Amino acid sequence: MSSRSRRQHSKPASDSKSEAEKILELMYEQGKAQFGSAMKSFWLYSGDFCPGCLARPIDRIKFKGKEDALSINGFMYRPRGVLIGYFLCEVCANYIFKEVEKHPYKQTPLHSDIERNLAEAYHKHLSSLDA
Numbered sequence: 001m002s003s004r005s006r007r008q009h010s011k012p013a014s015d016s017k018s019e020a021e022k023i024l025e026l027m028y029e030q031g032k033a034q035f036g037s038a039m040k041s042f043w044l045y046s047g048d049f050c051p052g053c054l055a056r057p058i059d060r061i062k063f064k065g066k067e068d069a070l071s072i073n074g075f076m077y078r079p080r081g082v083l084i085g086y087f088l089c090e091v092c093a094n095y096i097f098k099e100v101e102k103h104p105y106k107q108t109p110l111h112s113d114i115e116r117n118l119a120e121a122y123h124k125h126l127s128s129l130d131a
């Protein structure tokens with residue numbers, strides 16, 4: 001007589017990653033397929049302010065839920081081989097959305113600001129690890 005009842009394994013306690021981190025990890029795995037060993041790590045920008053304007057907070061949309069996490073953006077910071085995930089405030093996100101519709105393959109000036117700010121934030125993050 002065999003019992004077919006199977007115990008469901010409960011989720012591991014370490015399942016504390018935010019949706020945003022999980023999605024970033026997926027993006028990282030995809031990036032590795034594309035960039036190979038040039039892609040070394042990933043990092044989620046968690047500053048208080050939007051990396052586009054450095055003026056508006058992103059707390060409101062950050063890590064709230066799955067749908068919000070899907071609006072995560074990724075930036076490959078090549079000098080360090082790190083994929084930086086980030087969120088924008090609504091204003092910057094809408095701006096980029098509209099620009100990309102108009103010029104799909106053109107980088108906006110805002111992108112340059114975002115990438116500079118993210119690179120700076122990443123270096124700060126690294127030096128805080130050393131401290």
Ligand SMILES: [Zn+2]
Pocket residue numbers: 050051052053054055056088089090091092093
């Ligand atoms: Zn902004």
